[in-house]
Amino acid sequence: MLQIKDLHANINGKEILKGLNLTVRPGEIHAIMGPNGAGKSTLSSVLTGNPVFDVTHGEVTFLGKNLLELAPEERANEGIFLSFQYPVEIPGVSMVNFMRTAINEQRKYRNLPPVSATDFLRLMREKKELVEMDNKLANRSVNEGFSGGEKKRNEIFQMAMLEPRLSILDETDSGLDIDALRIVANGVNKLKSPENASIIITHYQRLLEYIVPDFVHVLYDGRIVKSGDKTLALELENKGYDWIKQEVEGK
Amino acid sequence: MAEDILHEVTSADYKYGFTTDIETDIIPIGLSEDVVRIISAKKNEPEWMLEYRLKAYRHWTTMTMPDWAHLNVPPINYQSISYYAAPKTNGPKSLDEVDPELLKTFNKLGIPLEEQMALSGIAVDAVMDSVSVKTTFKEVLAEKGIIFCSFSEAVEHHPDLIQKYMASVVPVSDNFYAALNSAVFSDGSFVYIPKGVRCPMELSTYFRINASNTGQFERTLIVADEDSYVSYLEGCTAPTRDENQLHAAIVEIIVMKNAEVKYSTVQNWYPGDKNGKGGVYNFVTKRGICKGENSKLSWTQVETGSAITWKYPSCILQGDNSSAEFYSVAVTNHHQQADTGTKMIHLGRNTRSHILSKGISAGVSNNSYRGLVRVGAKAENARNFSQCDSLLLGDKCGAHTFPYMEVNNETAIVEHEATTSKISEDQIFYCNQRGISTEDAVGLIVNGYAKEVLNKLPMEFAVEAQKLLAITLEGSVG
Ligand SMILES: Nc1ncnc2c1ncn2[C@@H]1O[C@H](COP(=O)(O)OP(=O)(O)O)[C@@H](O)[C@H]1O
Numbered sequence: 001m002l003q004i005k006d007l008h009a010n011i012n013g014k015e016i017l018k019g020l021n022l023t024v025r026p027g028e029i030h031a032i033m034g035p036n037g038a039g040k041s042t043l044s045s046v047l048t049g050n051p052v053f054d055v056t057h058g059e060v061t062f063l064g065k066n067l068l069e070l071a072p073e074e075r076a077n078e079g080i081f082l083s084f085q086y087p088v089e090i091p092g093v094s095m096v097n098f099m100r101t102a103i104n105e106q107r108k109y110r111n112l113p114p115v116s117a118t119d120f121l122r123l124m125r126e127k128k129e130l131v132e133m134d135n136k137l138a139n140r141s142v143n144e145g146f147s148g149g150e151k152k153r154n155e156i157f158q159m160a161m162l163e164p165r166l167s168i169l170d171e172t173d174s175g176l177d178i179d180a181l182r183i184v185a186n187g188v189n190k191l192k193s194p195e196n197a198s199i200i201i202t203h204y205q206r207l208l209e210y211i212v213p214d215f216v217h218v219l220y221d222g223r224i225v226k227s228g229d230k231t232l233a234l235e236l237e238n239k240g241y242d243w244i245k246q247e248v249e250g251k
Numbered sequence: 252m253a254e255d256i257l258h259e260v261t262s263a264d265y266k267y268g269f270t271t272d273i274e275t276d277i278i279p280i281g282l283s284e285d286v287v288r289i290i291s292a293k294k295n296e297p298e299w300m301l302e303y304r305l306k307a308y309r310h311w312t313t314m315t316m317p318d319w320a321h322l323n324v325p326p327i328n329y330q331s332i333s334y335y336a337a338p339k340t341n342g343p344k345s346l347d348e349v350d351p352e353l354l355k356t357f358n359k360l361g362i363p364l365e366e367q368m369a370l371s372g373i374a375v376d377a378v379m380d381s382v383s384v385k386t387t388f389k390e391v392l393a394e395k396g397i398i399f400c401s402f403s404e405a406v407e408h409h410p411d412l413i414q415k416y417m418a419s420v421v422p423v424s425d426n427f428y429a430a431l432n433s434a435v436f437s438d439g440s441f442v443y444i445p446k447g448v449r450c451p452m453e454l455s456t457y458f459r460i461n462a463s464n465t466g467q468f469e470r471t472l473i474v475a476d477e478d479s480y481v482s483y484l485e486g487c488t489a490p491t492r493d494e495n496q497l498h499a500a501i502v503e504i505i506v507m508k509n510a511e512v513k514y515s516t517v518q519n520w521y522p523g524d525k526n527g528k529g530g531v532y533n534f535v536t537k538r539g540i541c542k543g544e545n546s547k548l549s550w551t552q553v554e555t556g557s558a559i560t561w562k563y564p565s566c567i568l569q570g571d572n573s574s575a576e577f578y579s580v581a582v583t584n585h586h587q588q589a590d591t592g593t594k595m596i597h598l599g600r601n602t603r604s605h606i607l608s609k610g611i612s613a614g615v616s617n618n619s620y621r622g623l624v625r626v627g628a629k630a631e632n633a634r635n636f637s638q639c640d641s642l643l644l645g646d647k648c649g650a651h652t653f654p655y656m657e658v659n660n661e662t663a664i665v666e667h668e669a670t671t672s673k674i675s676e677d678q679i680f681y682c683n684q685r686g687i688s689t690e691d692a693v694g695l696i697v698n699g700y701a702k703e704v705l706n707k708l709p710m711e712f713a714v715e716a717q718k719l720l721a722i723t724l725e726g727s728v729g
């Protein structure tokens with residue numbers, strides 16, 4: 001469903017992605033690991049169309065469409081969801097209003113009428129329970145005054161509401177205690193289906209105990225330099241990244 | 252609700268910019284005692300009214316334009332403006348006699364004047380250029396003793412009330428624009444709510460500038476007698492024109508013992524184009540007095556239009572235990588400039604005032620809040636709370652806050668808080684990533700920011716105002 005071919009991307013003239021290739025098929029879970037600054041968040045930003053990055057070369061197709069030609073909101077409405085590494089606060093905009101706007105935008109994109117108030121409230125309740133989110137949070141402004149863990153949980157709540165085809169989780173597990181981690185993993189696993197896929201960016205093996213990946217990739221210096229199965233994650237956690245560096249630089 | 256409304260918004264242009272092709276009685280440009288006499292004669296005014304105008308005119312000639320506001324006002328040639336323009340259709344009358352072009356105009360503005368089609372529960376006085384075109388529901392209101400008519404009619408039919416209250420809150424010498432208005436004002440609305448009457452519907456005046464090279468100088472006078480209540484709305488639009496047009500209005504409100512007046516404005520005069528060409532200069536004096544005990548006055552304004560806005564709806568809290576509110580959203584985009592705020596003058600004991608100002612600036616605009624809280628020596632236990640927030644869209648616009656406090660009674664508590672925030676690219680992208688377009692994201696964020704003020708507006712206006720905020724800011728981010 002997602003093909004990335006020789007992707008290069010810059011920020012302020014500095015090249016961050018340097019020829020990245022990745023293919024994700026429906027039903028698959030891909031984990032991406034790699035040292036800080038390797039370009040993992042850059043990849044998620046570029047896939048979702050963040051305008052601060054310039055794509056200088058390469059192709060990305062998503063469900064047969066040229067993804068790079070679509071506006072960020074179109075990519076979202078095509079079914080790409082990003083759980084942000086650093087979720088943004090939007091004061092004054094209630095979660096309810098925000099989510100209803102997002103859902104209705106998605107429905108409009110798919111030529112569906114706006115969701116009815118009762119259906120919407122039912123959906124909210126159902127998904128809140130799924131991620132064990134406090135009622136209070138749902139009534140507050142988007143992420144405003146949320147703790148780090150609450151923000152991450154709110155990302156998964158939104159993912160559950162929007163039911164994306166491809167979800168990208170950018171270090172959603174960082175800073176979460178073990179209970180929160182389980183809830184996040186549970187949210188992801190509930191969404192798993194033969195049609196949907198996930199890309200999980202993480203530093204830690206422990207999330208991958210809950211969400212079992214089909215593939216593990218190492219992103220290093222703007223490229224995917226190594227791919228393997230779930231055992232690669234364990235190896236990375238034990239051995240760090242130095243051996244990868246040596247392997248890459250030795251080439 | 253906000254998002255449904257925002258979806259309706261599709262056009263980034265000022266949609267009220269059309270002109271009405273109607274024969275207009277317009278006097279030559281220029282201002283002099285003779286012009287003042289001509290205006291008074293055209294309106295068949297009594298001698299006392301002419302004297303009042305002349306006194307104001309003479310005083311005006313001794314005054315200069317105020318220059319203390321944070322505004323860059325180009326020189327205005329007061330001799331190049333026509334001070335009277337009337338659609339040729341003498342005065343308010345029955346609907347059959349109103350020129351169909353005028354009915355069409357107001358229909359197009361969403362203000363149907365046919366009572367059976369009218370917005371339910373709202374009586375409208377429609378003013379085009381210098382005259383009132385039609386006042387709806389007059390008879391229904393008259394049954395309760397409520398007077399709602401054009402200012403001209405009031406001068407003719409209720410001279411005692413006009414003489415008693417006109418200029419009792421805003422004297423002719425108050426300021427340059429007030430003096431000018433007092434000399435040449437053309438029409439406007441008059442409201443009188445008798446003792447003990449709760450006005451059964453919203454009253455509203457809709458102002459429309461149509462003719463070119465004319466100024467609009469209207470005057471509104473609202474008197475709420477003891478134990479009465481009224482909610483009043485004001486809306487305004489003007490055609491798109493390359494030259495600037497002057498609008499200098501006066502609103503006076505008198506609130507007696509135990510009475511309450513709510514005054515809401517959605518100001519949407521033509522703001523000029525994206526390059527700052529054209530637009531209305533909106534120099535307005537609005538003031539009320541809480542004259543009696545326990546009286547209450549509330550100003551709510553949504554200011555989205557005009558090239559330049561100079562406006563400070565104020566309140567004199569004279570009666571003991573009286574209270575006043577000022578809720579404002581002022582939006583400036585492109586080259587617009589606004590210097591707006593309020594004055595709360597506490598004279599009586601236990602008087603309360605609350606100020607909530609929300610400024611939103613985009614483009615290369617400038618947006619200032621200017622507010623005075625004065626507590627007189629006898630105002631025991633006076634209390635004021637002011638909250639002034641600024642929201643910036645982009646980094647080429649300006650937001651400024653000028654709070655003044657003069658407290659002459661040590662039992663008073665006066666508090667002021669101010670914040671400045673920005674809509675960041677990260678916030679916009681976050682919304683985009685959830686499928687929300689940039690325009691809708693700005694609308695969502697801005698309406699969220701302004702909602703405490705918008706919630707104060709009567710329902711029909713709140714909807715209109717939300718749309719307006721979104722339209723005004725279209726194209727301001729990204
Ligand atoms: N907004 C930015 N401005 C300048 N450089 C940036 C910006 N965002 C990321 N970078 C740089 O891009 C590189 C990759 O960052 P990132 O994709 O966030 O790495 P990761 O998520 O793998 O830790 C880093 O060198 C980082 O400093």
Ligand SMILES: [Mg+2]
Nearest residue numbers: 040041042085
């Ligand atoms: Mg990162």
